[in-house]
Amino acid sequence: MKNEIDFSVNGEAYAIVVESHHTLLRVLREQLVLTGTKNGCSEGECGACTVLFDGEPVNSCLVLGVEADGHEITTVEGLALGEKLAPVQQAMIDLGGTQCGFCTPGVLMAAHALLQRTPTPSDREIREGLVGNLCRCTGYTRIVDAVREAGRLMVNGQ
Numbered sequence: 443m444k445n446e447i448d449f450s451v452n453g454e455a456y457a458i459v460v461e462s463h464h465t466l467l468r469v470l471r472e473q474l475v476l477t478g479t480k481n482g483c484s485e486g487e488c489g490a491c492t493v494l495f496d497g498e499p500v501n502s503c504l505v506l507g508v509e510a511d512g513h514e515i516t517t518v519e520g521l522a523l524g525e526k527l528a529p530v531q532q533a534m535i536d537l538g539g540t541q542c543g544f545c546t547p548g549v550l551m552a553a554h555a556l557l558q559r560t561p562t563p564s565d566r567e568i569r570e571g572l573v574g575n576l577c578r579c580t581g582y583t584r585i586v587d588a589v590r591e592a593g594r595l596m597v598n599g600q
């Protein structure tokens with residue numbers, strides 16, 4: 443069954459028809475060709491598919507596309523401001539928080555949401571904020587360092 447949905451993705455309004463059984467992840471990747479959001483496990487375990495749903499991080503593999511009707515979605519493609527990377531993106535590069543990069547879009551979205559709520563999180567708060575995002579490469583230390591640094595950049599208006 444098909445449904446028309448109206449929603450906003452990265453500040454742009456879309457009216458599209460989606461299959462009622464397609465996940466938001468599938469709608470974003472296959473219909474809008476926003477392939478920054480990754481499909482790791484398809485079952486809510488890895489966090490690679492994390493996007494912001496009305497500002498809150500969700501696993502887009504667990505949300506149906508039709509549920510996005512009337513809502514505001516932000517993907518990793520929407521984090522940067524034009525040519526300028528978001529602080530969390532820049533810090534992740536500068537502090538080596540990314541290796542193979544597969545988890546990185548999801549980590550960025552969860553970290554961005556955390557920093558919106560808590561601009562100067564403790565290391566424990568950072569680890570708790572990223573608890574749903576699995577990384578098989580970095581050991582997390584550099585990711586935590588990068589999120590802490592991103593908070594510092596944001597507080598200082600950089």
Ligand code: FES
Binds near residue numbers: 480482483484487502
């Ligand atoms: S792909 Fe959604 S949590 Fe793994």
Ligand code: FES
Binds near residue numbers: 542544577578579
């Ligand atoms: S950088 Fe490879 S999974 Fe995180």
